[in-house]
Amino acid sequence: MGFLGTYGYILSIFGIIFLGLAILLSLFVIIPASYWLFSSLSSNRGPAVFRRLFAMLVIILVSSSYLNSPTFYGMAQWRKTTLICSFIVGIVIPVLRIDLVQLDRLSDRILASLAGLWWLILVISEALLVSGVEGQSVLLYFFIAVTGILCGAILGTTAARIAKQKLVQSEPEAGSS
Amino acid sequence: MIDIAIISKIRKAAIWAGLSLAAFFGIIAVISLVISGGAFEKPMQYRSVIPDITLNPGERKVLEFESFCLDSGRGSPRRGDDYSLMNTPAIKLRPYLRDIFNEYLSHPSRWKQGDVQQAVWYTQGNKKWQDLQPEQRDFIMTATGKEDPISGHPVILLSRMASIFGTVVKTNLLLAFLVLVLMVIALPFPSAYMERGISWMVSPRLAQKITRGRPGEMMDDFALNPKLQSLRSHIDVLFTRLVYRIFSRRR
Numbered sequence: 149m150g151f152l153g154t155y156g157y158i159l160s161i162f163g164i165i166f167l168g169l170a171i172l173l174s175l176f177v178i179i180p181a182s183y184w185l186f187s188s189l190s191s192n193r194g195p196a197v198f199r200r201l202f203a204m205l206v207i208i209l210v211s212s213s214y215l216n217s218p219t220f221y222g223m224a225q226w227r228k229t230t231l232i233c234s235f236i237v238g239i240v241i242p243v244l245r246i247d248l249v250q251l252d253r254l255s256d257r258i259l260a261s262l263a264g265l266w267w268l269i270l271v272i273s274e275a276l277l278v279s280g281v282e283g284q285s286v287l288l289y290f291f292i293a294v295t296g297i298l299c300g301a302i303l304g305t306t307a308a309r310i311a312k313q314k315l316v317q318s319e320p321e322a323g324s325s
Numbered sequence: 326m327i328d329i330a331i332i333s334k335i336r337k338a339a340i341w342a343g344l345s346l347a348a349f350f351g352i353i354a355v356i357s358l359v360i361s362g363g364a365f366e367k368p369m370q371y372r373s374v375i376p377d378i379t380l381n382p383g384e385r386k387v388l389e390f391e392s393f394c395l396d397s398g399r400g401s402p403r404r405g406d407d408y409s410l411m412n413t414p415a416i417k418l419r420p421y422l423r424d425i426f427n428e429y430l431s432h433p434s435r436w437k438q439g440d441v442q443q444a445v446w447y448t449q450g451n452k453k454w455q456d457l458q459p460e461q462r463d464f465i466m467t468a469t470g471k472e473d474p475i476s477g478h479p480v481i482l483l484s485r486m487a488s489i490f491g492t493v494v495k496t497n498l499l500l501a502f503l504v505l506v507l508m509v510i511a512l513p514f515p516s517a518y519m520e521r522g523i524s525w526m527v528s529p530r531l532a533q534k535i536t537r538g539r540p541g542e543m544m545d546d547f548a549l550n551p552k553l554q555s556l557r558s559h560i561d562v563l564f565t566r567l568v569y570r571i572f573s574r575r576r
Binding site: 149150151152153154155157158159160161162163164168169170173174175176177178179180181183184187188194195196197198199201202203206209210213214217219251270274277278287288306307311312314315325 | 351352354356357358360361388417420422424478479480481483486488489491492493494495496497498499501503504505507508510511512513518519521522523525526556557558560563564565568569572
């Protein structure tokens, strides 16, 4: 074997060790990361808008990075349409059902459940990918739809909560006049 | 205000990281040089087979090339797809690919193109030695001088591992990193959330040590930065105003 071959050979041994460590690390971090995501997304305490917008950005970035990986090349070709439609659904439903918003709740269960579903589909899809199952278009469409609904719901729920606050504030004013 | 002490620490860490990386790759290069006895790979056979192509301005030449697919997982090219002649890094990165092409170019009439194609795909690590035809095995043995040469080869093992786990590792680590940034930027006391998140994995004492130590303090300090707090409040106010405006128009 020549110099380059030997160099590649030795580097690959280190590469296997590093990749092995990265695999173990990625398996360990996914659960605390999901806990941090659910808790920061569902909490209504403090400045929630900034936190939720940032969480939405995280979800979009992670989903697009996963879906654009070469493994899924050519799969789920209607992904943009699915994402936009589900995003609209996610944003419209909470705004239309503004009457169901409870301002005294410290955490938003719907957002936590949607984030949980998003994470669960991601983990199932990753498990299928590792086990070598070919063609998981249906699951990918489901993942895209949940991503869109979750992102829309983040915006919709936050906007609905603020709007409800305004309505509650303006009701006594209207009553007094 | 930016803390000068942090900048000097970052600079020091960057210098150390650079030196460590250079030392790591340098040591491996020296070891490789010793093991290989300073021998570099033989030049590719195609240089002696294919004539130099020179084109004058406005001139057109029609040349025919025999080509091979390097990646069995990719889709077939369609009619009308453009091709370009170029060097491929696969020759340097994939073990025994150079030997296979050299053998075929040295004795093109001896081997069938289909067998060479199977041998090329075999170097990718997706084909088992047992699944190859006897003449394909014969070709690989003649080219490389070994039976089942890629078996246990670390380059192939690494590429298989990367193709199986690469996407998963990248996604999970990206998610963990971005959520960590989210916590630090968007929550007032990120160390408390961090402790709750990792307490199931390690003992409570270790979780406290990790999160209430220097890194935890740094995260909390960063999260309580007045500028960051003002940014959070500003975004909240802007979004609230936007929602108020939309809903007041509706009414």
